[in-house]
Amino acid sequence: MTSPRQMHLNLFIQGIGHHEAAWRHPATDPYNMLDIGYYQRLAQQAERAKLDSVFIADALAINPNIEFGPFNNFFEPFTMLAAVAAVTERIGVIGTASTTYGEPYEVARKVASLDLVSKGRAGWNIVTSANQDAAFNFGRETHLEHTKRYERADEFLEAVTALWDSWEPDALIADRNAGRFVDRSKIHAVNHHSPQFSVRGPIDIPRSMQGQPVRVQAGSSEEGREFAAKFAEAIYTAQNNLADAQEFYSDVKTRMQQYGRQPHQVAILPGLAPIVGRTKDEAIDRQRELNEHIIPEYSLHQLSQSWNTDLFQYDLDGPVPPLPPRETLNGGKSRAEVFAALAEREQLTIRQLIDRIAFARGHGTFAGTPTEIADHMEMWFTSGACDGFNLLMPLLPDDFTTFIDLVLPELQRRGLFRTDYSGTTLRSHLGLDEPINRFGN
Structure with missing residues (x-):
């Protein structure tokens, strides 16, 4: 008997909350953004709630509005996530790295390292970088044009995934008696050559227990949709209208077919900023009160x-x-x-x-009671708009605690979310198969 379909839920950790004035609210402490223990505790809380993953975004240039509030975390995400992985056991850890301002070997190695550190729980949020000021920090006079950024990203992914395959699963043998550390015949040069990259390989890191880190993508433009259809295994998308979300969901899953991929091979997770009140009026009042700090x-x-x-x-x-x-x-x-x-x-x-x-930078925002929020999430989930949600809590940790205490039990009561993990890797949480190694089994 087929198990009922359940939501995937990711906690997007952005500083002390996604509301743009979260740092001004008396319920938050802005200096938590500099405390790695704060991020570790949030991830542990998300793991106790059995969420699929936590996600850390990144920006490669300071934002011009930083005088009035933070936009991202202050830590480089993979450094932070390694510390998070050390104090968790099951929850996925996903970080952002740019294909415009990185190199395939360097990014492949960084993400693969996190995958081994976390024992197969890592994911890479693939971005082409929207902040045009990043160009000046990487020795460029201008930001690469949008279409060319995606052309570069396409070549980048071909190189990175080849590097991740360069070690066959059983290449590391550590045979003390024979004096052989690896089976060298199972470690391969990738010899990737494309207009923008030449990468020989192999990578210097063995394959992890989930095969490859999970590929996450966060662009919804025409170029972004095509890229997602070809490469993404999870998608973070900004959708604040049900019809638009349904169109995006159908479009991307249909496009996947031309790349020989099936719809279940990607989880589409629109952002949602839930504003929870014990009554509807209480939720609306809280929404208004938070916006007073804008x-x-x-x-x-x-x-x-x-x-x-x-x-x-x-x-x-x-x-x-x-x-x-x-x-x-x-x-x-x-x-x-x-x-x-x-x-x-x-x-x-x-x-x-x-x-x-203010709550979610264009992502969905919904204020209501726990039942109303669960109804909203269920409607999107069952009407072809999503496979779950990327949770953007207005204030952290308070709003996440409220969501866990009041909304999550309602989703579980309806059979829409797990009560325990059934696997140990991020791929298992998302229902993704281990990729076949192109060089062997």
Whole structure:
């Protein structure tokens, strides 16, 4: 008998919360962002709740709005996740690395190291980098054009996955009597050659118990969808409208077929910022109270950069100006379009748009009782919009604790989420098979 389908849930850890003014709220401590113990405790809490994974994002340049609040964690993600893996046993650990500002061998080695450290629980969030200022930190005069970033990413992934296969599973033998540490015939040069990369290999790290780290992707543009269909095993996507989420879900899973892939080989996880109240009014009041801490300049910087438009020249209580032509944008195109679609659909002023994106930067936000939030999640899950959710808690750790205490038991009561792990690797949590090694078994 086939087991009922269950949600995948990931905790996206961003500092002390995803609300842009979380650092100003009296329930948080901004200096927790510099304490590795804080991140370890969050991951342990997520593991006790049996979540699939925790995720740490990254940015390769300081954000222009940092005067008014943090955007990312201060730690480099793979350094942080190694520390997290050391104090957890089952939960997946996923970190961001850029294909635009990295090299295949270096990234393959870094992610494979985390996979061994965690005993097969690692994932790589693959980004092409939306922050255009990153170019100046890597000796470049300009940020690579959007389409070319994805062309580079495609070649990058071909090289990285070949490197991850360069050790067959039984290459490490450590035969003391024969004096043979490895079976050298089972370690292979990959000899990858493409227009942008030449990588001989092999990598210097054995294959992990899950075969390869899980490939996670976070772009929803046309190029991002095609890339996801070819490579992604999990997708973080910003969707705040059910119909749009259903279209994205169907489109990506249909595109996978041209690459010989099946729909179950990717988990699509739209972001969700749940605002939990014991009554609906309590949840709405909390939403309003959190937004009282907003500094408008923070989002004005973010939106201006995203749209390549100086919003500081517009009236906060006036209409949102139209999105510039798509071809003029060279950052995160899909996120820019999410902001624009939200503003147009709800006829928002600039101030109202700022309030709407303060919790989750264009991801879904839902305020309600535990039952209402579970209803919302179930509707998306059962109506072809997602395979689970990337949880963006407004304040950490408080909102995560509330979600675990009040919402998670309701999902479990409905049979929509696990009560215990059935495996030990991130692949097992996500229902993914171990990739076949291209050089042998």
